[in-house]
Amino acid sequence: MQIPVFTVDAFTNKPFCGNPAAVCLIEDELQDDICQKISSEMNLSETAFIKTLNSKDTFSSASHFGLRWFTPTREVPLCGHATLASAAVLFYIQKNSNSSLTFETLSGELYARLSGDHIVLDFPIHTATAQDPQEVKELIKTAVGDLAIQDVRYSNATKKLLVRLCDTYNRSVLESLKPDTESLMKSDSTGKVAGLIITLKGNQNGDYDFYSRYFSPWNGIPEDPVTGSAHTVLGSYWSEQLGKKEMLACQCSHRGGQLKIAVRGDGRVDMAGQTVTVLSGNLML
Incomplete structure:
Protein backbone atom coordinates (compact mmCIF):
# COMPACT_ATOMS: atom_id res chain seq x y z
CA MET A 1 0.00 0.00 0.00
CA GLN A 2 1.19 3.50 -0.84
CA ILE A 3 -0.11 6.47 1.14
CA PRO A 4 0.55 9.99 -0.16
CA VAL A 5 2.21 12.05 2.56
CA PHE A 6 3.21 15.71 2.80
CA THR A 7 5.05 17.86 5.29
CA VAL A 8 3.50 21.31 5.58
CA ASP A 9 4.81 24.23 7.64
CA ALA A 10 1.70 25.89 9.07
CA PHE A 11 1.05 29.46 10.24
CA THR A 12 3.96 30.84 8.25
CA ASN A 13 4.83 31.93 4.72
CA LYS A 14 8.46 30.87 5.03
CA PRO A 15 9.83 27.31 4.80
CA PHE A 16 11.24 25.81 8.00
CA CYS A 17 9.27 28.24 10.16
CA GLY A 18 5.84 27.86 11.74
CA ASN A 19 4.70 24.42 12.84
CA PRO A 20 5.37 21.39 10.63
CA ALA A 21 2.68 18.75 10.29
CA ALA A 22 2.60 15.55 8.30
CA VAL A 23 -0.55 15.03 6.24
CA CYS A 24 -1.58 11.57 4.97
CA LEU A 25 -4.32 10.97 2.39
CA ILE A 26 -6.17 7.70 2.96
CA GLU A 27 -9.07 6.14 1.09
CA ASP A 28 -9.42 3.02 3.25
CA GLU A 29 -9.67 3.03 7.02
CA LEU A 30 -6.36 2.47 8.82
CA GLN A 31 -6.19 0.69 12.15
CA ASP A 32 -5.35 2.93 15.08
CA ASP A 33 -2.06 1.21 15.76
CA ILE A 34 -0.95 1.82 12.17
CA CYS A 35 -1.84 5.50 12.44
CA GLN A 36 0.14 5.68 15.67
CA LYS A 37 3.16 3.95 14.15
CA ILE A 38 3.10 6.30 11.17
CA SER A 39 2.91 9.29 13.50
CA SER A 40 5.85 8.00 15.53
CA GLU A 41 7.78 7.46 12.29
CA MET A 42 7.07 11.00 11.10
CA ASN A 43 8.09 12.27 14.57
CA LEU A 44 6.39 15.65 14.23
CA SER A 45 4.10 17.20 16.82
CA GLU A 46 1.09 16.09 14.75
CA THR A 47 0.35 13.79 11.84
CA ALA A 48 -3.04 14.29 10.20
CA PHE A 49 -5.01 11.59 8.42
CA ILE A 50 -7.54 12.82 5.86
CA LYS A 51 -10.06 10.22 4.72
CA THR A 52 -12.63 10.33 1.96
CA LEU A 53 -16.10 9.53 3.31
CA ASN A 54 -17.71 7.91 0.27
CA SER A 55 -16.40 5.56 -2.38
CA LYS A 56 -17.13 8.06 -5.15
CA ASP A 57 -15.39 10.95 -3.37
CA THR A 58 -12.02 12.22 -4.49
CA PHE A 59 -9.62 14.53 -2.68
CA SER A 60 -10.03 17.10 -5.45
CA SER A 61 -13.84 17.18 -5.62
CA ALA A 62 -15.33 16.29 -2.23
CA SER A 63 -16.15 18.98 0.34
CA HIS A 64 -16.51 16.70 3.40
CA PHE A 65 -13.69 14.58 4.84
CA GLY A 66 -12.84 12.63 7.95
CA LEU A 67 -9.86 14.01 9.86
CA ARG A 68 -7.84 12.56 12.76
CA TRP A 69 -4.67 13.80 14.46
CA PHE A 70 -1.94 11.79 16.18
CA THR A 71 1.08 12.99 18.13
CA PRO A 72 4.09 10.65 18.32
CA THR A 73 2.48 9.04 21.39
CA ARG A 74 -1.32 9.34 21.15
CA GLU A 75 -4.40 10.52 19.30
CA VAL A 76 -5.65 14.00 20.24
CA PRO A 77 -9.15 15.48 19.94
CA LEU A 78 -8.16 18.80 18.36
CA CYS A 79 -5.24 20.24 16.42
CA GLY A 80 -5.22 23.56 14.63
CA HIS A 81 -1.96 23.60 12.71
CA ALA A 82 -2.45 20.09 11.30
CA THR A 83 -5.97 21.08 10.21
CA LEU A 84 -4.52 24.12 8.45
CA ALA A 85 -1.91 21.85 6.84
CA SER A 86 -4.62 19.40 5.78
CA ALA A 87 -6.68 22.15 4.16
CA ALA A 88 -3.56 23.41 2.38
CA VAL A 89 -2.87 19.96 0.89
CA LEU A 90 -6.45 19.74 -0.37
CA PHE A 91 -6.68 23.31 -1.67
CA TYR A 92 -3.20 23.81 -3.09
CA ILE A 93 -1.91 20.34 -4.00
CA GLN A 94 -5.05 18.34 -4.71
CA LYS A 95 -6.59 21.45 -6.31
CA ASN A 96 -9.86 20.91 -4.48
CA SER A 97 -12.56 22.81 -6.33
CA ASN A 98 -14.56 23.87 -3.26
CA SER A 99 -14.09 27.24 -1.57
CA SER A 100 -14.92 25.72 1.82
CA LEU A 101 -14.19 22.31 3.37
CA THR A 102 -15.80 20.46 6.27
CA PHE A 103 -13.85 18.03 8.46
CA GLU A 104 -15.56 15.42 10.63
CA THR A 105 -13.41 15.13 13.78
CA LEU A 106 -13.45 14.13 17.44
CA SER A 107 -14.23 17.81 18.14
CA GLY A 108 -17.23 17.85 15.85
CA GLU A 109 -17.36 19.56 12.49
CA LEU A 110 -14.49 21.94 11.72
CA TYR A 111 -14.39 24.18 8.68
CA ALA A 112 -11.71 25.68 6.47
CA ARG A 113 -12.10 28.24 3.72
CA LEU A 114 -9.91 30.24 1.39
CA SER A 115 -9.49 33.97 2.00
CA GLY A 116 -6.95 35.59 -0.28
CA ASP A 117 -3.53 34.12 0.48
CA HIS A 118 -4.72 32.77 3.85
CA ILE A 119 -6.74 29.76 4.93
CA VAL A 120 -9.31 30.49 7.63
CA LEU A 121 -10.13 27.80 10.18
CA ASP A 122 -13.55 27.91 11.83
CA PHE A 123 -13.15 26.31 15.28
CA PRO A 124 -15.11 26.21 18.54
CA ILE A 125 -13.89 28.73 21.08
CA HIS A 126 -12.92 27.57 24.58
CA THR A 127 -13.14 29.75 27.64
CA ALA A 128 -10.77 29.42 30.58
CA THR A 129 -11.90 30.01 34.14
CA ALA A 130 -9.94 31.34 37.10
CA GLN A 131 -7.53 28.82 38.58
CA ASP A 132 -6.14 28.98 42.12
CA PRO A 133 -2.38 29.47 41.57
CA GLN A 134 -1.61 27.59 44.77
CA GLU A 135 -3.02 24.38 43.30
CA VAL A 136 -0.53 24.51 40.43
CA LYS A 137 2.30 26.45 42.09
CA GLU A 138 4.91 23.75 41.48
CA LEU A 139 4.05 23.61 37.79
CA ILE A 140 4.17 27.40 37.48
CA LYS A 141 7.48 27.53 39.36
CA THR A 142 8.95 24.90 37.03
CA ALA A 143 7.72 26.77 33.97
CA VAL A 144 8.57 30.40 34.74
CA GLY A 145 10.81 30.36 37.81
CA ASP A 146 10.51 33.54 39.87
CA LEU A 147 8.85 35.65 37.18
CA ALA A 148 5.77 37.57 38.31
CA ILE A 149 2.42 36.10 37.28
CA GLN A 150 -0.59 38.29 36.47
CA ASP A 151 -3.27 35.65 35.88
CA VAL A 152 -3.84 31.89 35.87
CA ARG A 153 -6.74 30.23 34.04
CA TYR A 154 -7.75 26.69 33.20
CA SER A 155 -9.74 25.38 30.24
CA ASN A 156 -11.54 22.22 31.29
CA ALA A 157 -12.61 21.40 27.73
CA THR A 158 -9.05 21.35 26.41
CA LYS A 159 -7.17 20.53 29.65
CA LYS A 160 -4.92 23.53 29.04
CA LEU A 161 -3.51 25.70 31.81
CA LEU A 162 -3.00 29.36 30.86
CA VAL A 163 -0.34 31.33 32.75
CA ARG A 164 -0.10 35.05 32.00
CA LEU A 165 3.14 36.83 32.75
CA CYS A 166 3.10 40.31 34.24
CA ASP A 167 2.49 43.08 31.69
CA THR A 168 5.75 44.78 32.63
CA TYR A 169 7.73 42.06 30.84
CA ASN A 170 8.55 42.19 27.15
CA ARG A 171 8.65 39.51 24.50
CA SER A 172 12.31 38.64 25.12
CA VAL A 173 11.46 37.47 28.65
CA LEU A 174 8.93 34.99 27.29
CA GLU A 175 11.35 33.82 24.61
CA SER A 176 14.11 33.25 27.16
CA LEU A 177 12.15 30.65 29.16
CA LYS A 178 13.59 27.14 29.02
CA PRO A 179 11.41 24.90 31.18
CA ASP A 180 12.51 21.31 31.59
CA THR A 181 9.69 19.26 30.12
CA GLU A 182 10.25 16.18 32.28
CA SER A 183 10.09 18.39 35.35
CA LEU A 184 6.86 19.94 34.04
CA MET A 185 5.21 16.54 33.94
CA LYS A 186 6.40 15.64 37.43
CA SER A 187 5.35 18.98 38.91
CA ASP A 188 1.67 18.69 37.99
CA SER A 189 0.00 17.22 41.05
CA THR A 190 -3.54 17.83 39.78
CA GLY A 191 -3.37 15.28 36.97
CA LYS A 192 -5.67 17.44 34.88
CA VAL A 193 -3.17 19.41 32.80
CA ALA A 194 -2.43 18.23 29.25
CA GLY A 195 -0.97 21.46 27.93
CA LEU A 196 0.65 24.61 29.30
CA ILE A 197 0.14 28.02 27.68
CA ILE A 198 2.43 30.84 28.78
CA THR A 199 1.21 34.15 27.43
CA LEU A 200 2.07 37.84 27.50
CA LYS A 201 0.26 41.01 26.47
CA GLY A 202 1.63 42.72 23.39
CA ASN A 203 3.30 46.10 23.64
CA GLN A 204 0.98 49.04 23.05
CA ASN A 205 2.94 50.13 19.97
CA GLY A 206 3.92 46.63 18.85
CA ASP A 207 2.78 44.55 15.90
CA TYR A 208 1.02 41.87 17.96
CA ASP A 209 -1.84 41.96 20.44
CA PHE A 210 -0.42 39.07 22.45
CA TYR A 211 2.37 36.51 22.52
CA SER A 212 2.44 32.91 23.67
CA ARG A 213 4.40 29.69 23.95
CA TYR A 214 2.93 26.22 24.38
CA PHE A 215 4.28 23.08 26.06
CA SER A 216 2.62 19.66 26.02
CA PRO A 217 5.03 16.95 27.20
CA TRP A 218 1.95 15.10 28.51
CA ASN A 219 1.15 14.43 24.83
CA GLY A 220 4.73 13.73 23.78
CA ILE A 221 5.32 17.33 22.58
CA PRO A 222 8.03 19.14 24.59
CA GLU A 223 7.22 22.48 22.91
CA ASP A 224 4.80 22.99 20.05
CA PRO A 225 6.01 25.72 17.65
CA VAL A 226 2.58 27.19 16.73
CA THR A 227 -0.62 25.82 18.23
CA GLY A 228 -4.06 26.44 16.79
CA SER A 229 -5.88 24.58 19.58
CA ALA A 230 -4.19 26.78 22.20
CA HIS A 231 -5.53 29.84 20.39
CA THR A 232 -9.11 28.63 20.84
CA VAL A 233 -8.37 29.38 24.51
CA LEU A 234 -6.11 32.39 23.95
CA GLY A 235 -8.57 34.00 21.55
CA SER A 236 -11.34 33.91 24.14
CA TYR A 237 -9.07 35.10 26.94
CA TRP A 238 -7.41 38.01 25.16
CA SER A 239 -10.63 39.15 23.50
CA GLU A 240 -12.06 39.60 26.98
CA GLN A 241 -8.90 41.22 28.38
CA LEU A 242 -8.30 43.60 25.47
CA GLY A 243 -11.91 44.30 24.52
CA LYS A 244 -11.19 43.33 20.92
CA LYS A 245 -12.76 40.84 18.52
CA GLU A 246 -9.94 40.83 15.96
CA MET A 247 -6.33 40.29 17.02
CA LEU A 248 -2.94 39.40 15.60
CA ALA A 249 -1.13 36.76 17.64
CA CYS A 250 2.47 35.61 17.67
CA GLN A 251 3.61 32.27 19.07
CA CYS A 252 7.25 33.02 19.70
CA SER A 253 8.88 29.60 19.71
CA HIS A 254 12.26 29.24 18.02
CA ARG A 255 10.45 28.62 14.69
CA GLY A 256 7.81 31.26 15.27
CA GLY A 257 4.46 31.81 13.60
CA GLN A 258 1.51 34.16 13.50
CA LEU A 259 -2.27 33.84 13.48
CA LYS A 260 -5.06 36.25 12.67
CA ILE A 261 -7.77 35.74 15.28
CA ALA A 262 -11.41 36.80 14.93
CA VAL A 263 -13.72 35.96 17.85
CA ARG A 264 -17.32 35.61 16.72
CA GLY A 265 -20.53 35.88 18.68
CA ASP A 266 -21.67 32.33 18.02
CA GLY A 267 -19.17 30.48 20.20
CA ARG A 268 -16.72 30.09 17.33
CA GLY A 281 6.12 11.57 -1.19
CA ASN A 282 4.59 8.19 -0.40
CA LEU A 283 4.56 5.97 2.64
CA MET A 284 5.17 2.32 1.71
CA LEU A 285 3.16 -0.09 3.87
Whole structure:
Protein backbone atom coordinates (compact mmCIF):
# COMPACT_ATOMS: atom_id res chain seq x y z
CA MET A 1 0.00 0.00 0.00
CA GLN A 2 1.19 3.50 -0.84
CA ILE A 3 -0.11 6.47 1.14
CA PRO A 4 0.55 9.99 -0.16
CA VAL A 5 2.21 12.05 2.56
CA PHE A 6 3.21 15.71 2.80
CA THR A 7 5.05 17.86 5.29
CA VAL A 8 3.50 21.31 5.58
CA ASP A 9 4.81 24.23 7.64
CA ALA A 10 1.70 25.89 9.07
CA PHE A 11 1.05 29.46 10.24
CA THR A 12 3.96 30.84 8.25
CA ASN A 13 4.83 31.93 4.72
CA LYS A 14 8.46 30.87 5.03
CA PRO A 15 9.83 27.31 4.80
CA PHE A 16 11.24 25.81 8.00
CA CYS A 17 9.27 28.24 10.16
CA GLY A 18 5.84 27.86 11.74
CA ASN A 19 4.70 24.42 12.84
CA PRO A 20 5.37 21.39 10.63
CA ALA A 21 2.68 18.75 10.29
CA ALA A 22 2.60 15.55 8.30
CA VAL A 23 -0.55 15.03 6.24
CA CYS A 24 -1.58 11.57 4.97
CA LEU A 25 -4.32 10.97 2.39
CA ILE A 26 -6.17 7.70 2.96
CA GLU A 27 -9.07 6.14 1.09
CA ASP A 28 -9.42 3.02 3.25
CA GLU A 29 -9.67 3.03 7.02
CA LEU A 30 -6.36 2.47 8.82
CA GLN A 31 -6.19 0.69 12.15
CA ASP A 32 -5.35 2.93 15.08
CA ASP A 33 -2.06 1.21 15.76
CA ILE A 34 -0.95 1.82 12.17
CA CYS A 35 -1.84 5.50 12.44
CA GLN A 36 0.14 5.68 15.67
CA LYS A 37 3.16 3.95 14.15
CA ILE A 38 3.10 6.30 11.17
CA SER A 39 2.91 9.29 13.50
CA SER A 40 5.85 8.00 15.53
CA GLU A 41 7.78 7.46 12.29
CA MET A 42 7.07 11.00 11.10
CA ASN A 43 8.09 12.27 14.57
CA LEU A 44 6.39 15.65 14.23
CA SER A 45 4.10 17.20 16.82
CA GLU A 46 1.09 16.09 14.75
CA THR A 47 0.35 13.79 11.84
CA ALA A 48 -3.04 14.29 10.20
CA PHE A 49 -5.01 11.59 8.42
CA ILE A 50 -7.54 12.82 5.86
CA LYS A 51 -10.06 10.22 4.72
CA THR A 52 -12.63 10.33 1.96
CA LEU A 53 -16.10 9.53 3.31
CA ASN A 54 -17.71 7.91 0.27
CA SER A 55 -16.40 5.56 -2.38
CA LYS A 56 -17.13 8.06 -5.15
CA ASP A 57 -15.39 10.95 -3.37
CA THR A 58 -12.02 12.22 -4.49
CA PHE A 59 -9.62 14.53 -2.68
CA SER A 60 -10.03 17.10 -5.45
CA SER A 61 -13.84 17.18 -5.62
CA ALA A 62 -15.33 16.29 -2.23
CA SER A 63 -16.15 18.98 0.34
CA HIS A 64 -16.51 16.70 3.40
CA PHE A 65 -13.69 14.58 4.84
CA GLY A 66 -12.84 12.63 7.95
CA LEU A 67 -9.86 14.01 9.86
CA ARG A 68 -7.84 12.56 12.76
CA TRP A 69 -4.67 13.80 14.46
CA PHE A 70 -1.94 11.79 16.18
CA THR A 71 1.08 12.99 18.13
CA PRO A 72 4.09 10.65 18.32
CA THR A 73 2.48 9.04 21.39
CA ARG A 74 -1.32 9.34 21.15
CA GLU A 75 -4.40 10.52 19.30
CA VAL A 76 -5.65 14.00 20.24
CA PRO A 77 -9.15 15.48 19.94
CA LEU A 78 -8.16 18.80 18.36
CA CYS A 79 -5.24 20.24 16.42
CA GLY A 80 -5.22 23.56 14.63
CA HIS A 81 -1.96 23.60 12.71
CA ALA A 82 -2.45 20.09 11.30
CA THR A 83 -5.97 21.08 10.21
CA LEU A 84 -4.52 24.12 8.45
CA ALA A 85 -1.91 21.85 6.84
CA SER A 86 -4.62 19.40 5.78
CA ALA A 87 -6.68 22.15 4.16
CA ALA A 88 -3.56 23.41 2.38
CA VAL A 89 -2.87 19.96 0.89
CA LEU A 90 -6.45 19.74 -0.37
CA PHE A 91 -6.68 23.31 -1.67
CA TYR A 92 -3.20 23.81 -3.09
CA ILE A 93 -1.91 20.34 -4.00
CA GLN A 94 -5.05 18.34 -4.71
CA LYS A 95 -6.59 21.45 -6.31
CA ASN A 96 -9.86 20.91 -4.48
CA SER A 97 -12.56 22.81 -6.33
CA ASN A 98 -14.56 23.87 -3.26
CA SER A 99 -14.09 27.24 -1.57
CA SER A 100 -14.92 25.72 1.82
CA LEU A 101 -14.19 22.31 3.37
CA THR A 102 -15.80 20.46 6.27
CA PHE A 103 -13.85 18.03 8.46
CA GLU A 104 -15.56 15.42 10.63
CA THR A 105 -13.41 15.13 13.78
CA LEU A 106 -13.45 14.13 17.44
CA SER A 107 -14.23 17.81 18.14
CA GLY A 108 -17.23 17.85 15.85
CA GLU A 109 -17.36 19.56 12.49
CA LEU A 110 -14.49 21.94 11.72
CA TYR A 111 -14.39 24.18 8.68
CA ALA A 112 -11.71 25.68 6.47
CA ARG A 113 -12.10 28.24 3.72
CA LEU A 114 -9.91 30.24 1.39
CA SER A 115 -9.49 33.97 2.00
CA GLY A 116 -6.95 35.59 -0.28
CA ASP A 117 -3.53 34.12 0.48
CA HIS A 118 -4.72 32.77 3.85
CA ILE A 119 -6.74 29.76 4.93
CA VAL A 120 -9.31 30.49 7.63
CA LEU A 121 -10.13 27.80 10.18
CA ASP A 122 -13.55 27.91 11.83
CA PHE A 123 -13.15 26.31 15.28
CA PRO A 124 -15.11 26.21 18.54
CA ILE A 125 -13.89 28.73 21.08
CA HIS A 126 -12.92 27.57 24.58
CA THR A 127 -13.14 29.75 27.64
CA ALA A 128 -10.77 29.42 30.58
CA THR A 129 -11.90 30.01 34.14
CA ALA A 130 -9.94 31.34 37.10
CA GLN A 131 -7.53 28.82 38.58
CA ASP A 132 -6.14 28.98 42.12
CA PRO A 133 -2.38 29.47 41.57
CA GLN A 134 -1.61 27.59 44.77
CA GLU A 135 -3.02 24.38 43.30
CA VAL A 136 -0.53 24.51 40.43
CA LYS A 137 2.30 26.45 42.09
CA GLU A 138 4.91 23.75 41.48
CA LEU A 139 4.05 23.61 37.79
CA ILE A 140 4.17 27.40 37.48
CA LYS A 141 7.48 27.53 39.36
CA THR A 142 8.95 24.90 37.03
CA ALA A 143 7.72 26.77 33.97
CA VAL A 144 8.57 30.40 34.74
CA GLY A 145 10.81 30.36 37.81
CA ASP A 146 10.51 33.54 39.87
CA LEU A 147 8.85 35.65 37.18
CA ALA A 148 5.77 37.57 38.31
CA ILE A 149 2.42 36.10 37.28
CA GLN A 150 -0.59 38.29 36.47
CA ASP A 151 -3.27 35.65 35.88
CA VAL A 152 -3.84 31.89 35.87
CA ARG A 153 -6.74 30.23 34.04
CA TYR A 154 -7.75 26.69 33.20
CA SER A 155 -9.74 25.38 30.24
CA ASN A 156 -11.54 22.22 31.29
CA ALA A 157 -12.61 21.40 27.73
CA THR A 158 -9.05 21.35 26.41
CA LYS A 159 -7.17 20.53 29.65
CA LYS A 160 -4.92 23.53 29.04
CA LEU A 161 -3.51 25.70 31.81
CA LEU A 162 -3.00 29.36 30.86
CA VAL A 163 -0.34 31.33 32.75
CA ARG A 164 -0.10 35.05 32.00
CA LEU A 165 3.14 36.83 32.75
CA CYS A 166 3.10 40.31 34.24
CA ASP A 167 2.49 43.08 31.69
CA THR A 168 5.75 44.78 32.63
CA TYR A 169 7.73 42.06 30.84
CA ASN A 170 8.55 42.19 27.15
CA ARG A 171 8.65 39.51 24.50
CA SER A 172 12.31 38.64 25.12
CA VAL A 173 11.46 37.47 28.65
CA LEU A 174 8.93 34.99 27.29
CA GLU A 175 11.35 33.82 24.61
CA SER A 176 14.11 33.25 27.16
CA LEU A 177 12.15 30.65 29.16
CA LYS A 178 13.59 27.14 29.02
CA PRO A 179 11.41 24.90 31.18
CA ASP A 180 12.51 21.31 31.59
CA THR A 181 9.69 19.26 30.12
CA GLU A 182 10.25 16.18 32.28
CA SER A 183 10.09 18.39 35.35
CA LEU A 184 6.86 19.94 34.04
CA MET A 185 5.21 16.54 33.94
CA LYS A 186 6.40 15.64 37.43
CA SER A 187 5.35 18.98 38.91
CA ASP A 188 1.67 18.69 37.99
CA SER A 189 0.00 17.22 41.05
CA THR A 190 -3.54 17.83 39.78
CA GLY A 191 -3.37 15.28 36.97
CA LYS A 192 -5.67 17.44 34.88
CA VAL A 193 -3.17 19.41 32.80
CA ALA A 194 -2.43 18.23 29.25
CA GLY A 195 -0.97 21.46 27.93
CA LEU A 196 0.65 24.61 29.30
CA ILE A 197 0.14 28.02 27.68
CA ILE A 198 2.43 30.84 28.78
CA THR A 199 1.21 34.15 27.43
CA LEU A 200 2.07 37.84 27.50
CA LYS A 201 0.26 41.01 26.47
CA GLY A 202 1.63 42.72 23.39
CA ASN A 203 3.30 46.10 23.64
CA GLN A 204 0.98 49.04 23.05
CA ASN A 205 2.94 50.13 19.97
CA GLY A 206 3.92 46.63 18.85
CA ASP A 207 2.78 44.55 15.90
CA TYR A 208 1.02 41.87 17.96
CA ASP A 209 -1.84 41.96 20.44
CA PHE A 210 -0.42 39.07 22.45
CA TYR A 211 2.37 36.51 22.52
CA SER A 212 2.44 32.91 23.67
CA ARG A 213 4.40 29.69 23.95
CA TYR A 214 2.93 26.22 24.38
CA PHE A 215 4.28 23.08 26.06
CA SER A 216 2.62 19.66 26.02
CA PRO A 217 5.03 16.95 27.20
CA TRP A 218 1.95 15.10 28.51
CA ASN A 219 1.15 14.43 24.83
CA GLY A 220 4.73 13.73 23.78
CA ILE A 221 5.32 17.33 22.58
CA PRO A 222 8.03 19.14 24.59
CA GLU A 223 7.22 22.48 22.91
CA ASP A 224 4.80 22.99 20.05
CA PRO A 225 6.01 25.72 17.65
CA VAL A 226 2.58 27.19 16.73
CA THR A 227 -0.62 25.82 18.23
CA GLY A 228 -4.06 26.44 16.79
CA SER A 229 -5.88 24.58 19.58
CA ALA A 230 -4.19 26.78 22.20
CA HIS A 231 -5.53 29.84 20.39
CA THR A 232 -9.11 28.63 20.84
CA VAL A 233 -8.37 29.38 24.51
CA LEU A 234 -6.11 32.39 23.95
CA GLY A 235 -8.57 34.00 21.55
CA SER A 236 -11.34 33.91 24.14
CA TYR A 237 -9.07 35.10 26.94
CA TRP A 238 -7.41 38.01 25.16
CA SER A 239 -10.63 39.15 23.50
CA GLU A 240 -12.06 39.60 26.98
CA GLN A 241 -8.90 41.22 28.38
CA LEU A 242 -8.30 43.60 25.47
CA GLY A 243 -11.91 44.30 24.52
CA LYS A 244 -11.19 43.33 20.92
CA LYS A 245 -12.76 40.84 18.52
CA GLU A 246 -9.94 40.83 15.96
CA MET A 247 -6.33 40.29 17.02
CA LEU A 248 -2.94 39.40 15.60
CA ALA A 249 -1.13 36.76 17.64
CA CYS A 250 2.47 35.61 17.67
CA GLN A 251 3.61 32.27 19.07
CA CYS A 252 7.25 33.02 19.70
CA SER A 253 8.88 29.60 19.71
CA HIS A 254 12.26 29.24 18.02
CA ARG A 255 10.45 28.62 14.69
CA GLY A 256 7.81 31.26 15.27
CA GLY A 257 4.46 31.81 13.60
CA GLN A 258 1.51 34.16 13.50
CA LEU A 259 -2.27 33.84 13.48
CA LYS A 260 -5.06 36.25 12.67
CA ILE A 261 -7.77 35.74 15.28
CA ALA A 262 -11.41 36.80 14.93
CA VAL A 263 -13.72 35.96 17.85
CA ARG A 264 -17.32 35.61 16.72
CA GLY A 265 -20.53 35.88 18.68
CA ASP A 266 -21.67 32.33 18.02
CA GLY A 267 -19.17 30.48 20.20
CA ARG A 268 -16.72 30.09 17.33
CA VAL A 269 -13.36 31.61 16.47
CA ASP A 270 -11.76 32.16 13.06
CA MET A 271 -8.01 31.54 12.87
CA ALA A 272 -6.30 32.53 9.64
CA GLY A 273 -2.82 31.47 8.61
CA GLN A 274 -0.55 30.71 5.69
CA THR A 275 1.35 27.54 4.84
CA VAL A 276 4.39 26.26 2.96
CA THR A 277 4.64 22.66 1.71
CA VAL A 278 8.23 21.46 2.06
CA LEU A 279 7.98 17.73 1.30
CA SER A 280 5.83 15.31 -0.68
CA GLY A 281 6.12 11.57 -1.19
CA ASN A 282 4.59 8.19 -0.40
CA LEU A 283 4.56 5.97 2.64
CA MET A 284 5.17 2.32 1.71
CA LEU A 285 3.16 -0.09 3.87
